[in-house]
C-alpha cells in the first residue's frame with residue numbers, strides 16, 4: 086500500500102486500532118519463556134493464526150506479523166538462520182489468511198537487530214542497513230501492506246532501517262516507532278523531541294511510541310512527541326508495569342477496562358493509531374477498540 090493510500094485510509098477512519106502483544110500472549114498460550122515466537126511459525130502456526138484472529142475479532146484495523154525477531158542476527162539466536170525467508174514469508178501468509186475478505190491491513194514488523202551499533206557495539210551502519218534490507222525484501226515480496234520499524238532505541242539504527250526500506254520501495258507505507266525503556270528516554274537516552282526533529286524530515290508516514298515503561302511515562306512521551314511533530318502518532322504502550330511469575334513469564338498491572346479508559350486520553354492527546362504492546366491481550370484490545378469505534 087502506498088503512503089498516500091495509507092494516509093487516506095487513516096484520515097477516513099480518523100483513528101485506527103492496532104493490535105496487542107505477540108510475545109506475552111503466545112507465552113500465555115504455551116510458548117516457553119525464552120523461546121522466540123518465530124519458532125511457532127513452524128511448530129504451532131495455529132496458535133499464531135488464532136492470536137491474529139482474536140485481534141481481528143477484537144477490532145484491529147492493522148495487525149503486525151510475527152517477524153519482530155525475523156532478522157538474521159535474532160534468527161541465529163533462535164537457530165533459524167537458514168529459514169530467514171521462510172520465517173518472514175510464513176508469518177505474512179498466516180496474517181493474510183486471517184485478514185482475507187476484510188479491510189484489516191497486514192504490517193510487517195521489523196524489530197531491532199539485537200546488537201548494538203558502533204561505537205557501543207560491533208555493527209557498522211552498512212551492516213545494519215543490509216540486515217534490515219534483507220528482511221524487508223522478503224516481507225514486501227510476501228505482500229505486506231505496510232512496514233513498521235519498532236521498539237527502536239538508537240537514532241542511527243532507526244535511520245539506517247528507514248533507508249533500507251526506502252532503498253527497496255520509495256512509496257510503501259512506513260512507520261518508525263521507538264521504545265522509551267527508561268521512562269521518557271530510550272535505552273540509549275534518546276528523547277522524543279530528538280526523534281521528532283529527525284523523523285519529521287524522513288519519509289515515514291507515522292512516528293511511533295511502543296513498549297516502554299508505565300502508561301504514565303508513555304503518555305508523557307506522547308505529549309512531548311505531539312508538540313514536536315505534525316505526523317500521525319502510532320501509540321502502542323505496554324499494559325502497565327510487569328511483575329515476574331514463577332515460570333519467568335510476566336504479568337502486567339493494567340486491566341482491560343483500565344486500558345480502555347486510558348485509550349480515551351491517548352486519543353485526546355493526539356494519538357491516531359492506538360493499540361498495546363507487552364501484556365495487551367485481545368480483551369485489552371477489545372476495550373481500546375470500543376473506545377475508538379464505540380462498539
Ligand SMILES: [Zn+2]
Pocket residue numbers: 295296297323362363
Ligand atoms: Zn512490548
